[in-house]
Amino acid sequence: MRSGQTVRVDTLSHQGFTNSAIHPNDYFGAFGVKPHEILRDGVAFWQTLPEREATGRRYGGHVLTGPIYVEGAEPGDTIAIDILEVDTRVPYGFNNTAPTGGVMATFYPGWREGDRGLDIPADIPPGLPAGVWPDVRTHLYRTGTHRGEEVVFFGEDIIIPTQKFMGIIAVASPTGEFIGNTENEPPPATGVQNSTPPGKFGGNMDVRDLNVGTTLFLPVFQPGAQIFIGDPHSCQGDGEVSGTAVEHSLSGTFRITVIKNTETELPWAENDDHWIMMGIHWDLDRAMRIAVEKTVDFLVTTQGLTVPKAYSFASIAVNYHNAEVVDRTQVVTGHIPKNVFRGRRH
DSSP: OOTTOEEEEEOOOSTTTSOTTSOHHHHHHHTTOOGGGSOHHHHHHHHTHHHHHHHTOOOSSOOEEEEEOOTTOOTTOEEEEEEEEEEESSSEEEEEEOTTOGGGSTTSTTOOTTOOOOOOOOBOOTTSOTTSSTTOEEEEEEEEEETTEEEEEEETTEEEEOOOEEEEEEEOOOTTOOOOSSTTOOOOTTSSOOSSSOBTTEEEOOOTTOSTTOEEEEEOOSTTOOEEEEEEEEEOOTBOTTSOOEEOOEEEEEEEEEETTOOOSSOEEEOSSEEEEEEEESSHHHHHHHHHHHHHHHHHHHHOOOHHHHHHHHHHHOEEEEEEOSSSSEEEEEEEESTTOTTSOO
């Protein structure tokens, strides 16, 4: 595509389409999903799994659409991705919980010897092999319209508004550089970046604020930027603490623009109300520090504040969120309010 054009992207949730041992019709059917509600492109993807597994072409737990090649994008440029529309493709999504899933996992940095998991017994629907999701309780949630608003029907008398976004928006990563699940993890034998840990290339950031009306800025490391989109969510809280959101196949429309000769160190975003700085690191405390550093840098370079005033502003007016804390590499977002800058450039 050319810079400034828009693209419509269909994405698939990994749920139900990434286990070669069970056909999607059987998996979704066990949760009451009708055959006509199962995405045909999802089934077509599932049919490619044996070949992918035989040739080692599985690089993570997500299904990604891409790459999208943007003409004129070169290393040292920045890609701006305007999120124009995001729509649900099916009227249901899934969330998984487990006794030691998400922040309760034994590999989570906050885990300590003797910590007990939650009381979440496995609940395997009839017809599913017990090994499909061992020790996991899988929840299917229907979505629909309530009083003119799209919602998740969470339970009796509990409805949650959807906030649809792509958990993964990424560019191709730098040659020979890899982000692993741990800081000292060796490069993958495949030579391909795993989809789970986010990094300076974007990726599995799981930032719920990357929804309609937001622009995401990513650095370019390879010719054409080579953009991948996936891990779609219809609803998620900051932190994504169980390890999953409402995993929900979505479609999105994006305008993608090349900003020439402008380097971006880490992903950041902007909407009508905020500039959103990101800190990404295996250590949540380090991610927080990085987000604050990026906040100070932004305020100094774009709003003309001194470093002391910018740091003071960050403490007084910027809200920091644990966007996700369960992907080993963790993301903190700092939300800089725009409305306080009267007469300054936005």
